[in-house]
Amino acid sequence: MFKAIFTNSFGILFxxxxxxxxxxxxxxxxGANIxxxxxxxxxxxxxxxxxIFAEGAFTQVFIPAYAKSKHRAVFLAHIFIIFISIIVILSLLVTILPNIATxxxxxxxxxxxxxxxxxxVAINFWYLPFIFAVTFLGSILQYKRHFATTAFSTALLNISLILALLLSKDKTQCEIVYYLSFGVVAGGAMQLAVHIIAIQKLGLLKLVYGGFRYLKIKSKKxxxxxxxxxxxFFPAMWGNSTSQVSAFLDTWLASFLSAGSISYLYYSNRIFQLPLALFAIATSIALFPSIARYIKNQDEEKAMAYLKKxxxxxxxxxxxxxxxxxxxxNxxxxxxxxxxxxxxxxxxxxxxxxxxYxxxxxxxxxxxxFLLWLYAKEQQLIAAKIATISxxxxxxxxxxxxxPFxxxxxxxxxTLGGFVGFFLTIRAFGAxxxxxxxxxKKSIYLIVGSILFTILLLIFKDFITRLLS
Incomplete structure (x- = not known):
């Protein structure tokens, strides 16, 4: 378990x-302007x-369904065609009517x-078809307990955007935004390319190809x-996306505030997302296939042992x-x-x-x-209700x-909405x-350690500030 967690964590950290x-x-x-x-x-x-796709909803529904399927190749091909068709149509609509989307x-x-x-907005939206294909192939790799490609591939998006910023040096701010937007799409294409290579190296390309080849013949099965x-899927998508929808809501409301407010939220949320992704998301991705298999085999005791660790x-x-x-x-x-x-x-x-944050x-x-437990037990509807209330x-x-603020x-x-969601999830999991x-005894260690760590940081805060200066 911890090997998979560290693989994900290191990839996310990179x-x-x-x-x-x-x-x-x-x-x-x-800067922070319009x-x-x-x-x-x-x-x-x-x-x-x-x-929503890469950090939960699709994977958490797809992996248990894929594991139980008697015709896995055909099942994965069918699911891919449905989703990619919807996403491409949506992307075309945004391209045709970008003002409405904005x-x-x-x-x-x-x-x-x-x-x-x-x-x-129109240019950036074409990142979505690429990243869904990445998530789809990544789910197959995760089922085979291969996490490295997905964990490290996000770096390609950042590399693409860094190159875009370097190429746009000395350009106007409007031109810089154009470079960044095309960099987003290029990053998605690179992420997809490395996932196709990983699928091929693991010998899974025949499985994927076979699913599309026999889809028409075996679709009824x-x-x-x-x-x-x-x-x-849809309850899982809603249940797993509360924090993302909340962040989107923040951006929407911040558009009514003074210029720069959206940027303040973005920069701070990026910092907040580092430990969340590095620890919580990496652990969830690594843990879910094992939890799902144990619960599928009615071995809840072993699943709970993994959860406690x-x-x-x-x-x-x-x-x-x-x-x-x-x-x-600061x-x-x-x-x-x-x-x-x-x-x-x-x-x-x-x-x-x-x-x-x-x-x-x-x-x-x-x-x-704890949401993993609900998804592994196929309680997506309960998770969706929790998300709605949160x-x-x-x-x-x-x-x-x-x-006022x-x-x-x-x-x-x-943050307060997150607390509401957490308490409701615990109630569903079982108080x-x-x-x-x-x-x-770890509870005592956690409390005492937290108090000591807080005191130490407050004592050495000025020293840390001077050191950074």
Whole structure:
């Protein structure tokens, strides 16, 4: 289990380091203004779907269904054709009607800014077909317990964007956004290419090819399986995407605030996503195939043992990340972004937003772990109900906090919505099962260690600040 977790974590870390380099260069080139807001809006929707697909919903429904299928090759071909057809049609519609898509994503933008942003929205959206194909092939690789390709491939997107920024040096800010947008699509193409190579090297290309070859002949034999998959997918997609939809909602509402607000949310969320992806998402991806197999074989005791190990692994790492991220928020934002067009005022505003996000790191991360249990037991509908209530809470808090607190209020609203989702997930998982996990000496170690770590950081905070300066 831990080997797979470390493979995912190292791949994600490598990608996120490049991602921070990309963000550093983007902040320096664009700062926090209308052009940076336009690019982040343009990239938001395909990136939202990437997170929904790549970090949970599709994989968590596909792997159990694929494992149970009696005609796996035909099943995977059928599912791929359905999804890729819908996504390509959607991408064509966005290309034809980019203004409408832009207005949906940033309702607060003026007509002039919508007109300016629309071409970038159309270009960026073509990342989505590539990333779905990547997720589809990645799910097959995960079933075969091959995680490295998917874990490391995200770095290719960041490399593509870094190259775009280097090539656009000394260009106008509008031209830089064009370079970045085409870099997004090129990054998706490169990610797909390495997954095809991995599929070929593992000898799975014949399986994929055979599925398409015999699809028409054997499609009736998988009718029941595909119907069940469709019924489970949409609740799973909704149930697994609360944090992504919340982030999208933040961006939508932030379009009504002053210029730069979308960028403050983006930069701080990128920092927040590092420990979430590095620890929680990496652990979930690595753990899910094993949990699903044990529950399928009615061996819940072994599945629970795996879950307990992962829980304490995450609890310690996420707690340390939360404390460090909150106390050192100013130093982190300053060290990463304050240069070029990104000013000291931008650092202060981004810091507060980051602190509001960091409060919710522990519940968001641990919820992903317990959601695995619900998905493995095919309780996608329960997960969807939890997501709906959590999102509803987020909307209420956002409307309450946006006027007095601005962008930081939106971040706090998302965090509070995350707490609601976590408590509801624990209730669905079983409060008794949860407290059985907590009934351990590790709980005492976690509490005492957290207090000591907080004290040490507060004592040495000024020293760390001077060191970074």
């Amino acid at each position: 990608s996120r380091v490049l991602g921070f380099l990309r963000d550093l260069m983007t902040a320096s080139a664009l 052009y940076s807001d336009i690019f982040f809006i343009a990239f938001k929707l395909p990136n939202l779907f990437r997170r 207005q949906v994503m940033a309702f607060g933008f003026s007509d002039e800014i919508v007109e300016l942003a629309s071409p970038f 998988i009718a029941i399986e595909t119907d069940k998959f469709k019924k489970q 992962a829980f304490w692994f995450l609890a310690f790492l996420l707690t340390v990340s939360t404390i460090g991220g909150y106390i050192l928020a 130093e982190i934002v300053w060290g990463l972004f304050e240069r070029g067009a990104f000013t000291e005022a931008d650092t202060q505003k981004t810091m507060v937003v980051l602190q509001m 960091m409060i919710g790191l522990l519940p968001f991360g641990l919820q992903k772990l 999102l509803g809470s987020n909307i209420i808090f956002s409307l309450l906090f946006i006027v 601005g962008a930081s209020g939106l971040a706090l609203a998302g 008794k099962n949860f407290f059985d996990i907590l009934h351990s």
